[in-house]
Amino acid sequence: MNRDWLPIKTTPWTLALILLVSAVLLQLTSLPKHLDYWLYDRTITTFPSKPADDVAIVAIDEQSLDRLGRWPWPRDTHAELIRKLKEAGAKTIVFDILFSEPSPHDTALANAMSDHGDVVLPVYLAPSATNQLLNEQLPVTRLMKNASDLGHAHVELDSDGVARGLYLYNGLGRQLWPSLSLAPLAEAASRPDHSQTPAYINIRDEFRAVPLAGGAGTIPTYSYDHVLRQSTPEGAFRDKTVFIGATAAGFGDILPTPFSGLSHPMPGVEFHANTFSALIQDQLIEPAPQWASTTITLLMVACLALSLPRMRPSHTLFTCLLSTASLLLVFVTALIVFRIWIPVIDAALLALLALPISSGLRLSQTNRFLNRQLDHLAQNPYVTVPSHGSRHPRLLLEHVRELFEPEGWILCDGPYCLSSRFLSPQDVPSDLKPGQWDHRLNDSWLKLQRGEHAFVLGFQLPNDLHGQAIQHYLNRLRLDNPDSFLHSRSPKENVSARIQRLRTATERLSQMQQFIRRSFEHMPDGIIVTDELGVIRFANQHIEQWFGEPMPSLNGLPLSRLLEGHDPREAPRWSEIISETLTLQQSRTTDLQIRGKDFLIHIAPFSLPGGEQYGIIANISDISELREQQRQHREAVDFISHDVRSPLVSQLALIEQLKRDPANISSGQLDQLGRLARRSYNLAEEFVQLARAEQLTETRFYECELLAIAENARDSVSEQAIEKGIDLQLQGTEDLWLKGNPELLERAVINLLTNAVQYSPVGSVVDIQVYQAGHQAILAVSDEGSGIDPEELPHLFDRYRRQRRTEMAGVRGTGLGLSFVQTVVDKHRGHISVASTPHQGSTFTLKLPILDPLP
Incomplete structure (x- = not known):
């Protein structure tokens, strides 16, 4: 059944619709509002405002109640406080004490207020009795006439019961009163116009959040009793606005704030003092209009709906978290820098919800796709190795x-x-x-x-x-x-069944890939597979090793470019061979040279799946060893046909001559016959020694000492050296132990000494040095002979190679001696080098690893 028509897809419209519905549902709960309050509280408490220097509080605290008696105090006491504050230089006095009932000492208080000239009294809006309408609780008339202004004492509590701000203006109908914190300022005169509003309607205007300077006690506070007794510090009230109110527990109004909650509430007078401090520093926070939050939410929905469906799943989490963090940064910046409270919690919650919603849509779409693919895979044959x-x-x-x-x-x-x-x-x-x-x-x-x-x-x-x-x-x-596998129970859960089907299909594909890849990787030949344009799509490890190209660079490289870069040819060119293989669909086999090694490449077309196009599979075989064997076989045949036959033919001819005249056999003829026989023997012996060296393995290695090997070799050549008057000098006293075959090593040194004696003049010196250099044992053979021409040095160790100068001088050799030395040294993982100057002599140096390089 085709279900592609279902709308549950990760599309912008689908995601936007779900996010909008989620936003509406969030508005039906109190979660966004509480989170918005929490975010505001954390920001305000993390970055508290600095209190203004020209504000102070006179507190009616427990100590003042103990000394001055029960409340209410006589109003002449307040008059005395005003006179004390005037003497202290207080600029403005703000009472957070209601004087709504007449008192015998109103005249004294009124005179003190008039004498000071800038005293603000509070107004309180409340019903005068139960079940009555709201009315204004004003100070008595005599006091109100001598007050510089009146201000309402109301502080707004949010839905969670915490005081975060207040309305700058509050009143009934056409009369709006500024707050106690705004009344001392000149801008209190510019009040909003509500002249058309009925007189019985409670009007609250211009709400502002107050960035408190801290918890209770942050604003400088002085006891009422201390001020009356003039025991406050000098200059404590000079040119300051002084707020007077109750701070005693259970006496004054207490307000939970973001700094305290209900654990340590703040007195109302201190809240008004914090508000005044923020006002004069222009730090009050204005809530953004509701349309701002709605606009941000809609923009966030649009951005998420347009971006998330086009993103990779790994980037979705980062995008959602980045969006949330950006919103929080906007909130903090607007609150601290621009003093605007922008509710971003709705948009932030949607950014977080977009992650599981988008992931759920992706999973739903992926699940349907996987089900179709699993059904398709279950019907296809697969390759595997049965148990x-x-x-x-x-x-x-x-x-x-x-x-x-x-x-x-x-x-x-x-x-x-x-x-x-x-x-x-x-x-x-x-x-x-x-x-x-x-x-x-x-x-x-x-x-x-x-x-x-x-x-x-x-x-x-x-x-x-x-x-x-x-x-x-x-x-x-x-x-x-x-x-045990037949009785395994299949999962009954829907998700588990799909996981099991996916696991089975994945195992089949993995087994097929491993079977094919391992088969190609472990083939003895190099394998290259191309697409219909001759571009390499697969190559095994032999190709990477032989061509020296890393596997990532091989994939996507044209086959003709790879072959042309290592074996350029004019006719036919590799591009022509590749194109003809694809177009004519004919197999080709040709030689290939890679880094001096010989290969045979067989190129064959094959039909690609899913179409009528053809690719190429190239099989490359390393035939270097076969070609080397063929070359050695030809050289051996040429050598035997010439060098071996020559002394044998001479011997046969000399024997026939002796047979015709046996009575006249001279010693010279016998010596000549002996020399020919020895030459034939030496040729056979060098062939045998070279074959032994080529078949040498480490199983025939054991501990041996290089200085003893050199001494034995010197003794073996000493007779030949004495005949020419050549002095063999051995220098070396240190025992150098090796892991090797001493017989073949001794034979190699003998070959070097024999050459040195053979090519050195009569009465010269052949020097043999044995010493240690680092982790290597060194044996050097130096002579004073004719030397080696520079053009001969690169081919000195080739088989059947003889120097032209020595051949012309009549010194006959087989050309196998130095080849034997090279083979023995290589088998011992050593190195041989030669330094020679024509007409001055040559030095052959053998470097072999010592048995134990550690001291």
Whole structure:
């Protein structure tokens, strides 16, 4: 059933609709409002405002109540306080004390207010009695006439019961009173116009949030009693606005604030003092209009709906968190810098909700796609290697017999023998464990449980190393009982079933890829597969190693460019060969040279899946060793046909001459015959020694001492040196132990000394030095001979190579001696070098790793 028409997709319209619905649902709860208050409180308490210097509080505290008596105090006491504050230089006095009832001492208080000239009294809006309308609680007439202004004492509590701000203006109908904190300022005169409003309606205008300077006690506070007794610091009230109010517990109004909550509330008079401090510093915070929050929310919905569906899933989380952080940064910046309270919680919550919503839409869409793909994969064939445990014992017996060719075997099903050779049921051990091989000498036994049948499989293997290797291989075969997989319960949950289907399909694809890749990777030849344009899409490790190209650069590289870069040719060019293979669909085989090595490349077209196009599969074989063997074979044939035949022909000719005249045989003829025989012997001996050196392996290495090898070689050549009057001088006293073959090493040194004696003049010196340099043992042979021409040095160690000067001088050689030395040194993981100056001499230096380089 095709479900592509379903609207549950990660599209901008779908995501925008869900986010808008989520925004509406959030507005039906109190969560955004509480989070907005919490964010405001955390910001205000983290970045508190600095209190103004020209504001102070006179507190009616517990100490003042103890000394001055019960409340209410006589109003002449307040008059005395005003006179004390005037003497102290107070600029403005603001009472947060209601004087709504007449008192005998009103005249004294009124005179003191008039004498000071700038005293503000509070107005309180409240019903005069229960079930009555709201009215204004004004000071008595005499006091009101002498007050410089009146201000309302109301502080606004938010829905969570915390005081965060107040209305600058409050009143009934046409008469609006400024707040106590605004009344002392000149701007109190510019009040909003509500002249058309009925007189019984409570009007509140221009709400402002107050950035408090801190908790209770932040504003400088002085006891009422101390001020009356003039025990306050000098200059404490000079040119300041002084707020007078109750701070005693249970007496004055207390307000929970962002700094305290209900644990340590703030007196109302201190809240008004904080408001006045913020006013004169222009720090009051104005709430943004409701349309600003709505606009931000809609913009956030639009941005998320347009961006998230086009993003990768890994970027969605980062985008949502970045959006939330940006909104919080806007909130803090607007609050602290511009003094505007912008509610961004709605948009921030939507940014956080967009992550699970977008992920859910992606998962829903992905789930439907995966279901379709899983159904498609389940219908396709797949390549895998079946488990050995799933094979029937008869088939297992047949495969093992074809592979290892055992000398005998037996297969039993319980008491019945199904097949046997050289083994009988009486030979079957009785203590076999199911699924485990049991090897007893050269017999190997296995018990297999297949349902209710217990099969026993036995093999009789060769009693040698090959048989032991077969037994070791059989131990690695996994022969688990397949019944354990058949009884596994399939998951019943919908999600679990889909995960299981996905796991099965993934395992099939992984097995197919591993089977193909490992098959290509472990082939002895290099494999390259291209697409229909001859661009490389796969290459195994041999290609990377031979061409020296890293695997990432091979993928996407045209095959013709790869081949042309390592083996350029004029006709036919590689691009022509590749194009003809694709267009004519014909296989081609040609030689290839890579870094001096010989290869054979076979290029064949193959049909690509899903169309009528053809790609190329190239098989590259390393034939360098074969070509080297062919070259050596040709050189050996040429050498034998010339150098070996020449002394033999001379010997046969001399023998025929002696046979014709046996009576006149001279000693010179016999010496000549001996020289020819020795030359033939030396040729054969050098062939044998070179063959031994080429077949040398580390299994024939053991500890040996280089100085002793040099001494033995010197003694072997000493007779030849004495005949020419050449002095062999050996320099070296330190024992240098090696891991090698001393016989072949000695023969190599003998070859060097023989050459040195042969090419040195009579009466000269051949110097042999043995010493240690770092982690290497050094043997150097120096002569005073004719030297080696510079053009001959690069080919000095080639087989059958002889110097032209020595051949012209009559010094005959085979050209195998130095090749033998090179082979021996290479087998010992050493290095040989030569330094020579014509007509002055040559120095051959052998460098071999010592046995233990550590001191």
